[in-house]
Amino acid sequence: MSAVALMFVSTVPAQACGDEVFGNPSSAAHAGHTGPRAEGVAATSAVKNVEQVANLPDATGATSVRFLKYGHKDVLFISGRFGLKSYDVDNPRKPKLLSEVSLPGFWQGEDTEVDEKRKLVFLARDPRAYGGTTNTGESGVYTIDAKRPDKLELISYVQVPAGHTTSCVNDCRYLWTGGPAKADNQPADWGGRPIWVTDMKDPRKPKVFPNPIDLYRNDGKTDYAHDVQVDAMGIAWSSGRGGVRGYWTDGWHRDPVAGKFRKATALDPVPYAGGGVSELTAPSKFMHNSYRPVGWRSKDGGDHERFGRTGDLIYATEESFIQNSCAADGILVIASLKGSYNGEGWRSTPEKPFRLKTIGSWSVAGQEGSIESDDCSAHYFDVQGNVLVQSFYAQGTRFLDISDPTNPRQIAYHRPGDGRSWYPMWHKGLVYVADNVRGVDILKLSR
Structure with a gap:
């Protein structure tokens, strides 16, 4: 494959994703971090049990990474303020740029989604793109054809009333x-935008449905639905202000809220489980993303089984910058879904709140390798076996042993002095980290 550069890309100063809960959710502060937070980058580096295999500085402004498989070849896709780039990583120590779709002024492709079968990449356009604001800016979804990763093609754009993240359900x-x-x-x-559904059966002619879903998520109030992850059972977990709630999106299932069996669809999903997270664990109530291990066992005998059937745990990130202190910033929360399978999370009210039981949690505050900073909220994470790798902005990328979910333990970290870690992903024993300042770091856990 030959390298193809479609357009010149200009870079934009790094800022946080702007989902954080501090003050009025519709205030100008949600345009992103400025001032001390944007500048709160460590002056010195700290690394333990991690080897840096390579760095891609030409991806400065990176916010997310994904992979697509082409026969025996895997291609890396990086989204960010620049748009989308593809890389040949057959030799991860010497990645090669293949192609790019340049979107100068784009915001921001956080948690970019890919369609494995049709080789498509979906980018969410936040209303703050191209100088817009959350109050009046336009949001939507770009679809990029990646059948030839050396010749990416933008094939459609559709305006959507939401646009911070976009996620595939029902095989995209x-x-x-x-x-x-x-x-x-x-x-x-x-309090924020819920979920809108787009029909992508014809990716060149997307169809957006007018009525949003995942309403009343915050104790009966419609609020900010931030991101969606689909587990191995096909259940879509929506994280946002008010907690994490899972939905069936296909097949016939019992609806615990309606009290009857009915057919689930992407437009009319059936509630499964989930709900709010205890304010004692996550004071902001703003859950950024989640992961539900289904059918997974720890190597030392299955600690997860102590908490009920497989799949009873939900891992979720709280993103919060309520105070200028790491101790009060967002954390990793591990909660039990037990007690939430009968629609409790959909009946929660301020007068009678329902909360998931916290099993364990982990904060970067005071941990080995940390620094004084007000830029250390938890962000995206990925799990391989018993090791969870997570981004903590200026506090870098942290590796945790989660074989005992009641006691996550840090086993390694990579905190470059000039970095802001946003999004890590395991791939073939390596971790690819979208760093909003450094581009992409390719890391190897050395112990």
Whole structure:
């Protein structure tokens, strides 16, 4: 494959993703970090049990990484303020740029989604793109054809009332798109944007459905649905302000809220489990993303089984910058889904709140390798076996042993002095980290 550069890419100063809970959700502060947070980058580096295999500085502004398989070849896709880039990583120590779709001024492709079968990449356009604001800016979804990773092609764009993240459900026949804070033309009593569904059966002609879903998620109030992850059972977990809730999106299932069996669809999903997270664990109530291990056993005998059937745990990230202190910033939360399978999370109210039981948690505050900083909220994470790798902005990338979910333990870390870690992903024994300042770091756990 030959390298193809479609357009010149300009870079934009790094800022945080702007989902954080501090003050009025519709305030100008949600345009992203400025001032001390944007500048709160460590002056010195700290590394333990991690080897840096390579760095891709030409991907400065990176926010997310993904892979697509082409026969025996895997291709790396990086999204960010620049748009989308593809890389040959057959030799991970010397990645080669293949192609790019340049979107100068784009915001921001966080948690970019890919369609494995049709070789498509979906980028969410946040209303803050191209100088817009959460109040009045336009949001939507770009679809890029990646059948030839050396010749990426932008094939469609559709305007969507939400646009911070977009996620595949039902094998990417549909997208669920959520966030950020609500627009001026949306209901005044909303705390943020819920999920809108887009029919992607014809990716060149996307169809957005007018009625949003995942409403009333915050103790009966419609609020910010930030991101969606689909587990191995096909259940879509929506994280946002008010907790994490899972839905069936296909097949016949019992609806615990309606009290009857009915057919689940992407447009009318059936509630499964989930709910709010205890404020004692996550004071902001803003859950950024999640992971539910299904059918997974720890190597030392299955600690997860102590908490009930396989799949009873949910791992979720709280993103929060409520105070200028790591001790009060967002953490990793491990909660039990037991007690939430009968629609409790959909009946929760301020007067009678339902909360998942916290099993374990982990914060970067005071951990080995940390520094004084107000830029250390938990962000995206990925799991391989018993090791969870997670981004903590200026506090770098942390590796945790989660064989005992009640007691996550740090076993390694990579905190470059000039970095802001956003999004890590395991791939063939390596971790590819989208760093908003450094581009992409390729890491290897050395112990």
